Amino acid sequence: MCEQLTDLKRLLIHKKLSNFDCDKLVRLGEFISKEYVPKYFPGFSVSIYEDNKESYYFQSKYLDKDQRRTFSKDSIFRIFSMTKPIVSAAAMQLHEKGKFNLDDPVSKFIPEWNDIKVYKSGSNGTFQVEKPKRNMQMTDLFTHTAGLTYGLQKQTPVDKEYVQIGIENVVDSRGPNGALSSDEIINLLSDIPLEFSPGDHYNYSLSIDILGFIIERISGSSLEDYLNNNIFNPLGMDDTSFYLNKEKRNRFAPIYRWNIEKDAYEKLVKNKNSKIKDIDFLNKPACFSGGGGLLSTIGDYQKFGSELLNSKLGKSNLLVSEDTADLMMSNHLPNNLDMTQLSKFPLAGEEYYKGIGYGLGGSIVIDPAINPNNSFEGDFGWGGAASTLFFISPINGFSVVFMTQVLESEETRRLSKDIRTIIRGSLI
Template sequence: MKKFSLFLFLLFIGFSACQNQTEEGQVEFVVDEEAKARLDSTLSSYVESGNVAGISALIFEKDKEVYFNAYGYANQEKNIPMDRNTIVQIYSMTKPITGTSLMTLYEEGAFQLDDPLEKYAPEFSDMKVYQGVDEEGNLILEDANRPVTIRDITRHTAGFPNRDNIPGLSELMKEKDARSYENTLTQMAAKIGSTPLWFQPGAQWEYGQSVDVQAFLVERISGVPYQTYVREHVLDPLGMDETRYVVPESDLDRFSAAYQRTGEGQLTQMPDSSAHAFNLKKWPLTPGGFGLTSTLDDYMTFARMLVKQGSINGTQILKPETVKLMATNHLADSVTERSWLPSKGNVGFGIDFAVRTDPPASQEEMNGVVGEFFWDGAASTLFWVDPVNELTAVLFVQLFPYDGIGLHKNFRDAVYGKFEPNSQ
């Protein structure tokens, strides 16, 4: 862990030393002409095969735009092409923005990562942990062996349940309906806090409601509504005017439709009334874990702020050491149960990012560079930050179910070239 953290720190402070140069002194780029041709071929093939309606990608490298293209349709029924200014639902790519908001408070000394959550939110005091059900179907509970910490909610080790197949506990979750759009963040937190944990805090990695709790915590500590706080401390300073919960009527013609893939080359356009339900009106809930919409350029601004160590265009959102902290693996080796996280490659988890700790061991694994940090969204969107090459990539589609077509793997291979084990 210490060796990896030192390695990552050196990456962050030594970007210029990482630039490879040709004999003529020209900086070499990962995204060269061959990579651009691979990217065009890869993206267009998904549209031509009928497995994606519309797709777009934007890549910056060494502070320069090196790739943009868009194929297919944002809305097939209305014959609206996918474009650079298309608005999409980013789902869980909302999470890193929430984590950034939380860490602005950390920089102010408002909390420490290992503080108990209950110090700021009594809703999470005296948590109980699920041990199964008895013969009558009643929950068997035990006391948590330690409080849930803020670090737990930033790395998904809090123990909050998030599955529909846990006897007794899943039914209770459904009854409480913490993520109902009609709940405020305070009401949501009270419902999560009164639900038993699925496992002891820190024992395993389980994706879930932790980042929604982060949004609640921002609101609780700052005394400012979360939607206002994230706007004032992250989105507005970065000029991310089109990253919003609610898409106004004037912009609906740019709002991509969502598509359900039902088989090879078979897509069904989902009704906007259901697919866009959260983003067509203002709801009481302002979640931290999902809900934002964005454009390629808006989200790229966020990614570039991170690769530039917290500042961009003269605006500082975070300190370099805070970005480093977020992009460092916080999962101990003892956390061996990690759900589907290993499907992302040889990764750990930092503060709202997966963090690559080792190169891929085979061509079948997700491609990438040690030290990169990234996340994706339910509609198959993806972004990553590669500090080694000063590269940031954003991929937009609106496809359900989540990437069942190898899109992310093939997109990464198009950027870096297929992984060669002997090259490591």
């Protein structure tokens, strides 16, 4: 294993077993520490796995800005949208069992949406609508081509209507009478038009949350129970959950938010009257967010990432089969377009998404020649709102997980490029 150590004998032994030159790879943690800590992040950890074994690991000394809490491998992080690949894999387990087809209409499982319409014009809840060109299909949920949106994006009249009804995001959705259940969210969304006809465009959205609700309806279990029984327990992901029990709360990483005016990050608080506040992960939620609700450790997420990689390489079917992994890690955007070509609205950091398509629950590199990230063709992964990152590189046989806790950081995309550049330069 490549660590920040100088045990030459161990490094030489590892070189015979790994795709990496350890003398080059050890620069990864050193570079991020020098370039990003403490200016942009209070601390971080990064891990690389090959063949279900840890090839490289580095962690900062401190978790927090005040340098009172030290990093640990079992520190627990809010992974937000890194929940999406896990829930997508869970859905594909049901697909393997013949519970749904990718071209099935979503209304087969959500009849409340049988007559859903598409936005044409209007604002403030008064909309002119039209019929969609085609039905919303299950594939559209995986690929964010369903016509759904996120209220937190606040770009359009439809976005604003999501906020108005309390669904800025599903992790923290609240109506006038409190937290919303999955059925309440589905019913509320049935009255709001889609941004566009399904399949016409890409628009990042709460569609994987809807996929999670469908998992519950198909399986007859809560999303929490389904994931525990079919992914977390089989893979030994003992510290991955939707909320923390009391015994684990001392391992919960503090979270920060980047303040553009101050050019610094500041700690989130639980005061509901504050403009910035932490989401409650200490109590069981009213519904389980398949798009952003999970907590995990770097080791637990590597168990998922490396197992998904093993499925892709035909080494294991514990998570999904090789055929299913191939299906997940193929571009499902129409006409093999990338995200920038199909996006309905401008993407933040658009240049970083050139040459990147979307598979079933994560991004997929389809043209590395036009992508600035130093990625390889077939790289699959996604990130989380608090600057976390995950990707696997099937062509090279490794998986990468990066953990920190800073929301709205402008440095996340640059960091992703730097990580990939150093890793690529360390390959033998």
